[in-house]
Amino acid sequence: MENGRIIVTGGAGFVGSHLCERLLREGHSVMALDDFTTGSPKNVAHLTRDARFKLEVHDVTQPFSFAASRIYNLACPASPPHYQRDPVRTTLISVLGTLNCLLLAQKHNARFFQASTSEVYGDPEVHPQPESYRGAVNPIGIRACYDEGKRCAESLTMDFNRTHGVEVRLARIFNTYGPRMAFDDGRVVSNFIIQALRGEDITIYGDGSQTRSFCYVDDLVDGILRLMEHPEERGPVNLGNPSEFTVLELAEEILSLTGSRSRIVYMPLPEDDPKQRKPVIDRAKAVLGFRPRVSLRDGLTRTIADFRARLEGVPRMSSAGLVASR
Structure with missing residues (x-):
């Protein structure tokens, strides 16, 4: 990996905090961005004693500008009660948050990781689900704010790669x-x-x-890092057990x-x-x-x-x- 700080949006969340912990353990400098909509400062309290770790309170729907060599975008409520609490905001976090991360990656020539989800497959008519399956999503249902928000985020990710040359990595994460x-x-x-x-x-x-x-979080983080550091694979790649x-x-x-x-x-x-x-x-x-x-x-x-x-x-x-x- 190149030298330089790593940004993890949603870094005080469940998966994000484990990812930050692993990155620090491997010797990297890490900035976690989180507005604590669903994350908690308690999840990263033990990391704040490390001088290489910084926690920045920020809403990813608003632009941000920090130099980075890697950007992991994990910011979004990920459970039905959380994302249905404010479905409009959930959609905006997926779309605007991903857009702001991609713009930052483009500016700093950083590699970008998008945490997508198995929810893009909807209530699947194909079982088990390979990456080639396009899904069966209800675009006007109560889960659409998350399902369709993540599908749009995937589209943005690949379009920034095709039209702007941003190095991207796209994972579809299953139950963790x-x-x-x-x-x-x-x-x-x-x-x-x-x-x-x-x-x-x-x-x-x-x-x-x-x-x-059900995939244990340590296994998932291993898969995320393997994908981010692969020299060529863009994805989408399913990660789960x-x-x-x-x-x-x-x-x-x-x-x-x-x-x-x-x-x-x-x-x-x-x-x-x-x-x-x-x-x-x-x-x-x-x-x-x-x-x-x-x-x-x-x-x-x-x-x-x-x-x-x-x-x-x-x-x-x-x-x-x-x-x-x-």
């Missing part, structure tokens, strides 16, 4: 979990862990037969690992919630040498330990209403 997930994240792993640890009912939306593939589990299997595993006596209850499936989600990662394996190494059981064990530690001394607040099986 691990320490530092927000308690109100609203995704299925965090929902189930919080409910199990508090002895609340485990809420499954639908009949529990819908499937997901292809091991597939039903939502019910996940709930039962979390109950087992926590020793919880919570009951499993069933509620109606939310609108446009995908029935199946599993990445084809043949391209990532062949081109990047990417191979997820952390099993679901090991990853959940680490994540549950983190949730337990953070729950100590935290006032009890109901996890009711967290409605997503993403």
Whole structure:
């Protein structure tokens, strides 16, 4: 990698904080940009003791100008409760935030990484999902602010590459979990862990037969770095763990690992919630040498330990209403 500072937008978020941590560990200078819409300064508090790390409070929908050799764009609410809270702003973060990052990359001749999502595949009619699949997205549904926002961000990314020569890297990230997930994240792993640890009912939306593939955050960060530093591969490249589990299997595993006596209850499936989600990662394996190494059981064990530690001394607040099986 060239010398120079690395910018991580959304750097105080769940994935962003782990990426910043890894980059610092490898000897780089890192600036995290975050407005704390969903990120938290607590996620990077341990990094602020490092002189090579800087946290800049900034809204990426507004232009910014910092010299950089690498720009990782991870800024965007990524769970349904978060991105549906203000859907117009979610769309603008995806579109204007990506545009501002690309303009900065063009100005400084920096390499740009766009964190796209498996949500661009919508409720897929092809299973599992390869990069060649164009998706089945409802452009006017309640998830469209995120799904279509990310699809537009992909378009901007590739057009800046074709028309302006910006070096780009594009990853479609599948379900990721691990320490530092927000308690109100609203995704299925965090929902189930919080409910199990508090002895609340485990809420499954639908009949529990819908499937997901869960990638531990350390494995994801490894894939992100491999793609960013590949000399030629632009993407899109799927990054995720292809091991597939039903939502019910996940709930039962979390109950087992926590020793919880919570009951499993069933509620109606939310609108446009995908029935199946599993990445084809043949391209990532062949081109990047990417191979997820952390099993679901090991990853959940680490994540549950983190949730337990953070729950100590935290006032009890109901996890009711967290409605997503993403």
